[in-house]
Amino acid sequence: MKQVSSGKARLLVLIIAIASLSIAAVACASDSADSVGAAPDGPIAKIDATERIYTADDIKNTEFFKHDDDYDVEGLEGAVAALYGFYGSDPYNRLEYEARFYADHAAAISIGASWADEATGADAVLLKDVQRWDEGISDRRQCAGNGGHHSGKCDNPKYFDYVVVGNMILMCQGKDSPTSIQACADLMAVVQ
Numbered sequence: 001m002k003q004v005s006s007g008k009a010r011l012l013v014l015i016i017a018i019a020s021l022s023i024a025a026v027a028c029a030s031d032s033a034d035s036v037g038a039a040p041d042g043p044i045a046k047i048d049a050t051e052r053i054y055t056a057d058d059i060k061n062t063e064f065f066k067h068d069d070d071y072d073v074e075g076l077e078g079a080v081a082a083l084y085g086f087y088g089s090d091p092y093n094r095l096e097y098e099a100r101f102y103a104d105h106a107a108a109i110s111i112g113a114s115w116a117d118e119a120t121g122a123d124a125v126l127l128k129d130v131q132r133w134d135e136g137i138s139d140r141r142q143c144a145g146n147g148g149h150h151s152g153k154c155d156n157p158k159y160f161d162y163v164v165v166g167n168m169i170l171m172c173q174g175k176d177s178p179t180s181i182q183a184c185a186d187l188m189a190v191v192q
Contacts, residue, residue, distance in 0.1 A: 042178070043185035047164045049105055054168040054191075056081045059099050062191050064089045069136065071098075076133045078102050078111035084139050087187045095173040095183045096158060098136065102167045112169045116162045120171055120180075124157035140171075163188070 060067045064087060071082040081101040088094035100116070102108040115133060118125045119140050125131045126141050142158040159171035161180035165188060172187065174180030 043182050044163055044188060046161075046181070047109070048166065050166040051105070052166045053104065054099075054101060054166055056083050056099070056101060058191055059083060059085070059097075059187075062087070062187070064094075064190070065187070066091075066094065069139070071135045073100075073135075075135065076100065076115060078107050079115075082136070084136055095186075096139070097173065097183070097187060098139065098159065098171040100169045100171075102169070104167050105164070108164050108167050108169055113164060116164075116169045116171060120157060120159045120162050121177070122157070122160075124159075126155045126157060 056070065059065060060083065066086040067083060068086065069084045071084065073079040073082050076082060079100050079102055082099065084096070084098050086094035086096055098119075100108075100112055102112050118131060124140070126137060128134045128137055131137055140158050142156050158173050159180060160174045161177040161184070162169055162171040163181065163184045164170075170184050170187065172180045172183035174183050
C-alpha cells in the first residue's frame with residue numbers, strides 16, 4: 001500500500017512539474033514575440049523592425065544635431081545615403097554618430113549589418129587597406145595614448161556598437177557597447 005501511494009505522489013509531482021514548465025515556456029514565448037522594438041535589457045533595442053523609412057533629413061533636422069558630412073555611398077553595398085555628425089544639447093559635450101540608410105529594414109539587416117559590424121566594436125577593421133568601405137574611415141577612428149606630446153595609437157574604434165532602426169543603421173560613439181547603445185538611445189529619443 002505504501003508503494004502505491006508513493007508512486008501516485010511521484011506521478012502528481014511529475015504532472016505539476018510538466019505543467020509549470022509548459023506555462024513558463026508559453027509565457028516566455030509570448031514575451032519574446034511582443035518585444036520587437038522593446039529593450040528589456042537596455043535603453044533601446046539593437047534591432048527595431050519598424051516599417052518607418054528614415055532619411056538623412058530625419059537626423060539632420062533633429063534639434064542639437066550638428067551635421068558634418070554626407071558620405072559618398074559608392075562602394076557601400078545597398079546603401080542609399082550615409083552621414084556623419086554630432087549630437088548633444090551641450091555644444092561642448094557632443095558625441096559622434098554615423099547613420100547609414102538603406103531602401104528598407106530587410107536591406108539594412110541582410111546587407112548593412114555586416115558592414116556595420118566591420119566598423120564597430122573591439123574587432124573593428126579601421127585600416128584603409130583592409131576595410132571594404134573606407135569613405136569616412138578617419139571619422140570612425142580615435143586616438144588613445146598616455147597623454148603628453150604623443151597622441152598614441154590612432155586606430156581605436158570610435159563606435160563600439162550600433163542599432164538598426166527600420167531602414168537605418170546608426171553607429172554611436174562609446175568606449176564600450178553599453179555606452180554606445182545609450183548614445184544611440186539618446187539620439188533616437190529625439191528623432192522625429
